[in-house]
Amino acid sequence: MQRRLIAAMAATVSVAACAYNEDLGRKQFLLVSNDSLVSASNQAWAETLRQGRVSQNTSYNARVTTVGQKLVQAAGVADRPWQYVVFEDASANAFVLPGGQIGVNTGLLALVQNDDQLAAVIGHEIGHLTAQHAAERYSQTAASQAIVAAGASAVGGTGTEKARLLSSLGGAGAQVGFLLPFSRRHELEADALGVDYMARAGYRPSEAVALWRLMAQNRTAGGPPQMLSTHPTEEARIQALEALIRQRGLS
Numbered sequence: 001m002q003r004r005l006i007a008a009m010a011a012t013v014s015v016a017a018c019a020y021n022e023d024l025g026r027k028q029f030l031l032v033s034n035d036s037l038v039s040a041s042n043q044a045w046a047e048t049l050r051q052g053r054v055s056q057n058t059s060y061n062a063r064v065t066t067v068g069q070k071l072v073q074a075a076g077v078a079d080r081p082w083q084y085v086v087f088e089d090a091s092a093n094a095f096v097l098p099g100g101q102i103g104v105n106t107g108l109l110a111l112v113q114n115d116d117q118l119a120a121v122i123g124h125e126i127g128h129l130t131a132q133h134a135a136e137r138y139s140q141t142a143a144s145q146a147i148v149a150a151g152a153s154a155v156g157g158t159g160t161e162k163a164r165l166l167s168s169l170g171g172a173g174a175q176v177g178f179l180l181p182f183s184r185r186h187e188l189e190a191d192a193l194g195v196d197y198m199a200r201a202g203y204r205p206s207e208a209v210a211l212w213r214l215m216a217q218n219r220t221a222g223g224p225p226q227m228l229s230t231h232p233t234e235e236a237r238i239q240a241l242e243a244l245i246r247q248r249g250l251s
Helices: 002-016 035-051 058-075 106-111 115-130 133-154 161-201 206-218 234-247
Strands: 018-021 026-029 083-087 094-097 101-105
Touching (some): 035 101, 035 133, 058 083, 058 161, 101 106, 101 115, 106 115, 115 133, 115 161, 115 206, 133 161, 161 206, 161 234, 206 234
Antiparallel strands (some): 018 026
C-alpha cells in the first residue's frame, strides 16, 4: 500500500510538471523556471565575484564579451541583461547562471586556439540557459528528495534504522540511476544547441570538435568512471558533435 502511494505521488508530480520543449525535442520535468532561479543566481554571482579573482586583463574581457554578445544574439536571448567576467583560474572551464552571468577562466583562454573554439564553450553555456537545464536539474533533485523522504516516513519515520537505510539507498539510487545520467544528457544537448548558435553567429562548428580533441589531449588522468561522471567523455562528445555537424551539413 505504501509503495503504491509513493508511486502514485511520483506519477502525479511528473505528469503535472511535464512540458514539451521544441528546441530539445522532448518533454521536460519543470517544477520551477529559470526566472524563479534568478534571485538565487544573482546571489551566487555576487558571492563568486567576492571570492574569485577577477581578471583585469582588458584584452581577455573584451574577447569574451565580443564572442558572448554574438552568441546571445544568435540564440535569440539578447533582450536580457548579460554579464561576462574572466576569472584568474588555471582550470580550462566556464559556467553560466540562470540570471545571465557567464564566467570564463583564464585557463580556458590559454587553451583555446581561436575564437571559434571559445564560441563553442560559450555557446554550450548559453545552451544550458536556453534549455532551462538549471531549472530542470533543480526540479529533478527536489522531486527525488521528496519521494525518498516520503518512503522513509512510510517505513516508520526518519529516526528508525530502516528508514535511514532506505533514505541512504534511495538517495544513492536516484543519483546514479537518474540524476547523473540526465546531467550527461544535458551536456550533450547544450553541445548541440551551442553548435547551432555558433553557426548562426558566423563561427565554425567544426571547431567544437577540435576543441574537445584538445580537451582530451589535456585531460588529467584518473577521473571518475563514466557511470559516475556528470559529464560525457570527450570521445562521446566528439562522436555526437561529428554526427550532428554531418546531419546538418555544417562545417
